[in-house]
Amino acid sequence: MTFDDKLGLQVALEEAKKGFEEGGVPIGSCLLTEDGKILGRGHNLRVQKSSATLHGETSCLETAGRLPASVYKKCTLYTTLSPCPMCSGAALLFKIPRVVMGENDTFVGAEDWLEKSGVEVVNAHNDECKELMQRFIKEKPEVWNEDIGE
Amino acid sequence: MTFDDKLGLQVALEEAKKGFEEGGVPIGSCLLTEDGKILGRGHNLRVQKSSATLHGETSCLETAGRLPASVYKKCTLYTTLSPCPMCSGAALLFKIPRVVMGENDTFVGAEDWLEKSGVEVVNAHNDECKELMQRFIKEKPEVWNEDIGE
Numbered sequence: 001m002t003f004d005d006k007l008g009l010q011v012a013l014e015e016a017k018k019g020f021e022e023g024g025v026p027i028g029s030c031l032l033t034e035d036g037k038i039l040g041r042g043h044n045l046r047v048q049k050s051s052a053t054l055h056g057e058t059s060c061l062e063t064a065g066r067l068p069a070s071v072y073k074k075c076t077l078y079t080t081l082s083p084c085p086m087c088s089g090a091a092l093l094f095k096i097p098r099v100v101m102g103e104n105d106t107f108v109g110a111e112d113w114l115e116k117s118g119v120e121v122v123n124a125h126n127d128e129c130k131e132l133m134q135r136f137i138k139e140k141p142e143v144w145n146e147d148i149g150e
Numbered sequence: 151m152t153f154d155d156k157l158g159l160q161v162a163l164e165e166a167k168k169g170f171e172e173g174g175v176p177i178g179s180c181l182l183t184e185d186g187k188i189l190g191r192g193h194n195l196r197v198q199k200s201s202a203t204l205h206g207e208t209s210c211l212e213t214a215g216r217l218p219a220s221v222y223k224k225c226t227l228y229t230t231l232s233p234c235p236m237c238s239g240a241a242l243l244f245k246i247p248r249v250v251m252g253e254n255d256t257f258v259g260a261e262d263w264l265e266k267s268g269v270e271v272v273n274a275h276n277d278e279c280k281e282l283m284q285r286f287i288k289e290k291p292e293v294w295n296e297d298i299g300e
């Protein structure tokens with residue numbers, strides 16, 4: 001499968017920036033098909049909606065709505081940060097075959113579990129994703145810790 | 151830690167029954183403290199809210215709202231059915247030390263991953279949980295398959 005990773009990551013980053021502007025955790029996500037159709041996009045809503053489970057990726061999957069298994073199987077899930085265990089589990093539940101992350105210097109989620117389960121995991125080493133998270137964590141360390149159960 | 155498993159599972163089952171009556175996937179969940187306080191309760195909302203990620207457990211964690219790590223660490227998460235990868239990942243994210251399921255005859259989620267990660271996993275082998283799921287799957291097999299990405 002060939003995906004437009006530049007587009008997918010760009011949309012995820014736009015979502016992360018929206019989250020930052022709203023005062024929230026700046027992690028964004030995008031669900032993209034091979035032929036470049038954006039099925040879902042979203043960002044972490046912990047602060048905005050007092051939500052414990054609306055991370056970037058789950059928020060993206062929520063906007064994508066109810067989809068049949070056949071659709072997920074042809075998608076890549078983009079996320080600006082290494083996916084946490086819950087969001088990695090969501091990718092596995094829906095058998096999404098490919099996950100692209102902006103970076104994993106800030107946080108390492110359940111990448112190993114994804115790879116062991118046969119998911120293709122790509123790290124884009126994107127500086128903008130990383131700088132946005134570093135800025136947020138410096139400003140609101142307690143919100144970030146709460147988001148990752150620390 | 152000693153928990154009132156009878157109470158926790160009863161609340162989860164009440165939620166599952168609510169879901170069934172609403173025409174939805176009958177899986178319910180409850181987040182309970184050691185001293186018997188119900189912090190959250192919820193049921194699968196795929197049908198009711200066209201939601202891809204509001205399973206019983208995530209729905210329960212949503213109603214519990216934003217909690218500090220110190221609270222989750224003293225809780226048991228009850229669910230009427232073996233938790234899928236996403237919901238197992240949610241338990242791991244928040245370092246919930248104990249998960250009690252109603253049954254795993256209908257579906258086996260990511261129990262192994264929970265156990266390997268040090269979570270105490272208990273199967274209550276509850277017939278009522280199982281019968282409710284069996285009835286639902288017989289009536290709406292396509293909704294159930296969609297819910298587990300099949």
Ligand SMILES: [Ca+2]
Nearest residue numbers: 103104105125
């Ligand atoms: Ca790096």
Ligand SMILES: [Ca+2]
Nearest residue numbers: 253254255275
């Ligand atoms: Ca059994």
Ligand SMILES: [Zn+2]
Nearest residue numbers: 055084086087
């Ligand atoms: Zn996550």
Ligand SMILES: [Zn+2]
Nearest residue numbers: 205234236237
């Ligand atoms: Zn689940």
